[in-house]
Amino acid sequence: MAICTYPLQLGQSHTTLSLGEPLSLLLDRIPALFSRKRKGKKDLRRGRGLRPDVQGLRAFAVLAVILDHTFGWPRGGFVGVDIFFVISGFVITASLLREHDRTGRISFAGFYKRRVKRILPAAVLVLLVTSAAGFFVFNQARASSTVWDAVWAFFFSANWRQAVIGTDYFQASGPVPPLQHYWSLSVEEQFYFVWPWLMVLLFALAARALRGRGQERVVAGVAMSFIVAASFAWSVWETATNPTVAYFSTFSRAWELGVGGILACIATVLTRIPQGARPALGGAGMAGMVAALFVTDAHAGFPGPGAALSVLSAAVFIAAGTGSSSHRYMTPLTNRVAVYLGDISYSLYLWHFPVIVFGAAIVSETSAGYFTVVLAAIFVISIYSYHLLEDPIRKSDWLAGNTRGSKERPSFSTGFKLTALSLLSMVTVAVTAFAILSTAPTSAPIISASTARPSTAAAVPAAYGPASAQIKTQIATALASPDWPDLTPSMDSVIGGSQVPDDVSRCGNVGPIRDGCTWGDPSAPKTAVIIGDSVALTYVTALRDVLADKPDWKLSTYAAFGCSFTDTRISNADANIVLGCPGRKDEAVAAINKLHPDIVFITNTYEPRLDLTTKVPLTPAQWNASTSKFVDLFKASTKKIVFVAPPPSDKDVKACYSRTSKPVACVGQVTPQWYAIANAEQDIAKKIGGTWLDTSRLFCDARDACPSFVGTTPTKSDKVHMTAEYAHKIAPALLEQLNSLKLL
Numbered sequence: 001m002a003i004c005t006y007p008l009q010l011g012q013s014h015t016t017l018s019l020g021e022p023l024s025l026l027l028d029r030i031p032a033l034f035s036r037k038r039k040g041k042k043d044l045r046r047g048r049g050l051r052p053d054v055q056g057l058r059a060f061a062v063l064a065v066i067l068d069h070t071f072g073w074p075r076g077g078f079v080g081v082d083i084f085f086v087i088s089g090f091v092i093t094a095s096l097l098r099e100h101d102r103t104g105r106i107s108f109a110g111f112y113k114r115r116v117k118r119i120l121p122a123a124v125l126v127l128l129v130t131s132a133a134g135f136f137v138f139n140q141a142r143a144s145s146t147v148w149d150a151v152w153a154f155f156f157s158a159n160w161r162q163a164v165i166g167t168d169y170f171q172a173s174g175p176v177p178p179l180q181h182y183w184s185l186s187v188e189e190q191f192y193f194v195w196p197w198l199m200v201l202l203f204a205l206a207a208r209a210l211r212g213r214g215q216e217r218v219v220a221g222v223a224m225s226f227i228v229a230a231s232f233a234w235s236v237w238e239t240a241t242n243p244t245v246a247y248f249s250t251f252s253r254a255w256e257l258g259v260g261g262i263l264a265c266i267a268t269v270l271t272r273i274p275q276g277a278r279p280a281l282g283g284a285g286m287a288g289m290v291a292a293l294f295v296t297d298a299h300a301g302f303p304g305p306g307a308a309l310s311v312l313s314a315a316v317f318i319a320a321g322t323g324s325s326s327h328r329y330m331t332p333l334t335n336r337v338a339v340y341l342g343d344i345s346y347s348l349y350l351w352h353f354p355v356i357v358f359g360a361a362i363v364s365e366t367s368a369g370y371f372t373v374v375l376a377a378i379f380v381i382s383i384y385s386y387h388l389l390e391d392p393i394r395k396s397d398w399l400a401g402n403t404r405g406s407k408e409r410p411s412f413s414t415g416f417k418l419t420a421l422s423l424l425s426m427v428t429v430a431v432t433a434f435a436i437l438s439t440a441p442t443s444a445p446i447i448s449a450s451t452a453r454p455s456t457a458a459a460v461p462a463a464y465g466p467a468s469a470q471i472k473t474q475i476a477t478a479l480a481s482p483d484w485p486d487l488t489p490s491m492d493s494v495i496g497g498s499q500v501p502d503d504v505s506r507c508g509n510v511g512p513i514r515d516g517c518t519w520g521d522p523s524a525p526k527t528a529v530i531i532g533d534s535v536a537l538t539y540v541t542a543l544r545d546v547l548a549d550k551p552d553w554k555l556s557t558y559a560a561f562g563c564s565f566t567d568t569r570i571s572n573a574d575a576n577i578v579l580g581c582p583g584r585k586d587e588a589v590a591a592i593n594k595l596h597p598d599i600v601f602i603t604n605t606y607e608p609r610l611d612l613t614t615k616v617p618l619t620p621a622q623w624n625a626s627t628s629k630f631v632d633l634f635k636a637s638t639k640k641i642v643f644v645a646p647p648p649s650d651k652d653v654k655a656c657y658s659r660t661s662k663p664v665a666c667v668g669q670v671t672p673q674w675y676a677i678a679n680a681e682q683d684i685a686k687k688i689g690g691t692w693l694d695t696s697r698l699f700c701d702a703r704d705a706c707p708s709f710v711g712t713t714p715t716k717s718d719k720v721h722m723t724a725e726y727a728h729k730i731a732p733a734l735l736e737q738l739n740s741l742k743l744l
Contacts, residue, residue, distance in 0.1 A: 009090045013619075029106055031381030034079035036084075044589075048434070051250025051332045052327055052333075052342075053320075053327045053333055054087060054272035054342070055334075055341055055343060055345075056330065056333025056341075057083065057342070058084070058088060058342035059333065059340075059341035059342040060080075060083070060289065060343070062341070063080075064079065064080035064083075065078065065080035066348065066352045066378065067614035069181075069353060069356055070356055070371065070374060070375065071371070074294050075293075075296070076184055076293045076294060076310075078296075079293065079731075081184050082303070082314070084184070085184070085187075085188070085228065085253065085257045085260065085311070086257070086259055086311055087314070087318070088188050089256070089258060089259060089260025089263075089264070091264075091614070092195075094261065094470070096111070096199055097216065097264060098226075100112075100199075100216055104367070105200075106196055106203075107338075108197075114399075115189070116392065116399065116418045117393065118394060119185070121390065122350055122390045123182075123185065123388075124349055126385075127153055127154060127179065127182075128150075128654075130150065131150045133354070133358060135659075136364060136659060137361050137659060138659070139654070139658055140492040141174055141495045141496030142230075142494075142495070142658075144693060146281050147606075148161075149177050149179040152513070153179050153186065156186040156190060157186055158182040158183045158186040159183035159187050159247025159248040161189040162248045163178075163244065163245045164362050166573030166574055167246060169333060174655070174718060175654045178357035180353065181350075181352075181353040183248050187250050190250045190255065191250060191253075192432075193342055195261070198221055198223065201739040202219050203219065203229075204217055211250045216267070218265075219274055220265045221262055221266060224260060224262050225507070227261075228259060228262065234251050234252055235255060236301070236304040238252050238304070238305060240301070243302075244573040245575075246304065247303060251304060255304075255311075260315070261317060263315055263318055263322070267322055269321070273319070273320070273324075275326075278329065279320075279329035281319065281320035282314075282317055282320035282329060284312075285313045285316035285319075286333070286423060288309055288310070288312065289313040289314060291309065291487060296310065298598050299347070299610070299615040299616060316438050333345055337430050343386070343391075344382050344383060344390075346390065347386040350382075350385075351378060351381045351382045352382070355377050355378045356374060358472050359373070359374045359377070360660050361655065361660075361661070362569075362661075377578070383403060384419065384423050387416070388416070388419055391502065465733070467735075468697070468705060468736050470733075471697075471698055471710060473735050474711045478707035478711075479705055479710075481663050481707075482662065482664075483663065485709070487712050488725075489723075490716050491653065495718070497717065499534060499561075499717060499718075500540070500541070500721075501541060501724050504537055504540045504541065504557070505537070506535045507557050507559075508559060508560050509561065510561070510576065510577055510584045511583070512557055512583075513578065513584070513588070513591060515585050517556060517558075518555065519541055519555050520544075520553055520554030521551060521554060524551065524552050525551045525611075526551070526552040526597060526598045527555075527556065527598055528547065528598065528600075528601065528680060529556050529557070529558065529601070529638075529674075530555065530556075530557050530595045530601040530602075530644075531565050531588050531592075531603075532564070532602055533559065533563050533564050533565070533604050534543045534559070534564050534605070534720075535646040535647075535720060535722075536565075536602070536603035536644075537559045538721050538722045539601070539644060541728060541731075542561070542725050542727040542728070542730055542731045543555055543601065545732075546731050546734055547744075553744070558584070560577075560580075560581065560584045562577040563580075564605070564609055565604060565630060566604070566609075566618075566627045566629075567614075567627070567630040569582060569612040570612060587677045589633045589634050591635050591639050593633075595636075596638065598638070598640065599638065599639065600638045600641050601644050602631070602642070602644065602648055603625075603643070603644040603645075605720050606645075606649065606677040607649055607673070607719075608673065609732040620677055620679065620680040621680070624680040624683055626685055627680075627681065628687065629689060634692075640690065640743060641685070641691055642690060643681040643685055643691070644694045645678055645692065645693060645695045646695075646720060647695070647720065647721075648668060648669070648706050650669050650671050650706065651665075651666050651708065651719070653708050653717065654717075663707065667707055668708075669706065670700055670704035675697075678694075687721035691741060691743060693741070695730075695734070696732045698733055710726070710729070713725050
């Protein structure tokens with residue numbers, strides 16, 4: 001989302017400025033109004049925005065987004081983005097129309113200069129600060145990724161980067177990028193790179209066809225209506241077929257900006273709304289936006305058509321205030337506090353997400369005090385950013401084009417100097433406090449026992465042998481460690497490295513099963529097959545080691561990245577996986593039925609999986625039914641079926657490990673979600689006479705506390721995937737477990 005277009009803060013000077021004047025004329029007068037020698041300076045500072053209701057609407061939108069990103073409440077707080085799109089489309093289109101009304105043309109140079117002046121300074125500051133802070137807080141891979149995010153954001157392409165890398169805004173499986181929110185700023189600027197040129201072309205064609213002026217608004221409105229209709233239809237289709245791309249796509253979002261543009265085109269009609277009808281109209285718009293915060297479902301056709309309620313409600317609210325000289329009936333959004341929050345909403349939006357993400361990276365446990373500090377930091381930083389950078393540059397002569405070579409140096413008011421001094425004092429206090437806290441002695445973490453295992457879960461097994469006992473001891477040592485040991489490989493290298501070894505990775509792409517994905521003697525009489533998603537591919541390394549000393553066994557893998565081996569088609573951000581997974585599973589079933597292996601290992605992640613059709617996570621019962629139906633396709637062709645539990649997935653090492661963190665920050669717990677799917681797979685195993693292999697004791701202690709390293713080896717490279725080095729480490733213990741259960 002981006003808060004890109006703001007009504008001017010104009011007061012009174014020697015010339016009266018009315019609401020009906022062209023916005024471009026007002027923009028041209030900024031240098032004179034805010035120059036050092038201007039008259040009426042005192043009155044100007046008391047002046048309020050031309051549309052206090054729109055400023056209040058900005059406040060409503062930005063607060064909704066901040067609450068959603070901080071607390072996850074209200075559930076539809078993300079629709080604040082859609083409200084901003086409507087506002088932006090309205091204000092920018094109105095400025096272009098008014099300029100054309102006044103001059104008969106649109107100045108592209110003037111338009112883009114104003115956009116640069118309004119958007120770039122504050123945006124660049126946040127990009128620079130966030131990129132620099134990443135190298136002090138994040139791990140190496142995440143810091144580097146943040147820099148690349150900043151580069152894409154600087155060129156207003158952040159939305160396409162997020163779409164390309166498959167970021168799911170609501171189901172992110174990795175650490176959240178601190179600059180992810182720049183995607184909407186990119187959407188707006190891409191839209192406004194095209195819209196002014198299209199308007200000029202339309203006006204030129206209209207002038208020739210209609211032989212005169214005066215129909216510009218009609219022509220623009222008709223054109224925008226077609227754009228809105230086409231974009232909305234595309235949004236509905238793309239949301240149904242590729243929701244991740246649809247969320248970030250300019251083509252799927254253009255209709256939201258277009259609705260605001262249509263409002264601007266019919267502004268003269270909206271001025272005729274009776275005063276008596278405006279309170280009801282504004283109230284209806286407000287009620288619709290509030291309702292959207294609580295009823296909009298991220299997984300129910302969003303943004304098309306899910307964003308329609310928030311977009312149309314915002315449009316109704318803006319329409320209610322268009323042409324009105326009084327906004328008293330909109331007091332909740334036109335009071336001084338709301339209008340001020342609207343004034344600083346751009347800074348609030350730019351800063352809030354990095355503050356939240358860095359706060360989560362630095363503090364491992366949240367509390368009421370944590371949230372208070374985060375919210376305070378967001379508002380304090382935003383206020384300083386607005387008064388020391390955003391507002392002064394907006395009022396300056398920079399890029400105004402009418403300074404005529406003046407070499408007069410800018411002056412700084414007493415208020416500006418005092419504000420800067422107070423900021424310096426606060427930074428000094430904050431740095432000092434951080435230095436004191438970071439050098440305080442740290443005791444070993446205390447890990448509390450988790451809740452009892454579900455009654456149907458397997459009992460915690462005794463140690464199967466010396467290798468299992470050694471893993472158990474090293475897990476206990478890791479949980480008591482106050483500092484990071486010298487890890488081999490380093491945590492940075494596993495986080496930024498490959499998910500699985502190259503020779504296994506080549507076997508895991510969806511599509512036809514490749515040759516060379518069998519290890520061991522090809523003539524060995526016994527065959528083991530492993531199927532499943534990327535978690536199964538990480539187990540290939542351990543199983544290869546297990547069978548290395550058993551010359552009568554060979555191992556083949558038909559597993560595929562992102563491809564859950566169940567009967568249900570699972571949603572994935574990668575469209576190629578969605579398309580290729582069904583064929584891969586069919587091939588695997590056919591291969592098993594032809595090969596008749598001695599044992600089939602099945603491993604899938606226990607993280608929530610979204611049904612491709614319903615876009616709703618599968619329940620444990622649905623997972624049971626779907627997986628059972630899939631296993632029925634080949635169970636008669638193998639002697640043994642073993643469900644291998646994945647590593648418990650709680651903490652994501654990509655997010656919790658940083659230059660400032662301690663090991664306790666990355667200690668996870670076995671989650672209720674893990675147990676729920678584990679129980680479902682145990683039920684399947686009992687039903688078909690198979691085995692469910694509990695591997696949780698290879699990653700966690702008896703209290704279900706799971707360290708991010710064991711001995712000197714990192715256990716996982718992200719939230720769910722075991723490192724290849726740890727797969728080698730646990731292979732002897734895994735062999736003991738398999739022998740104990742007489743599976744080999």
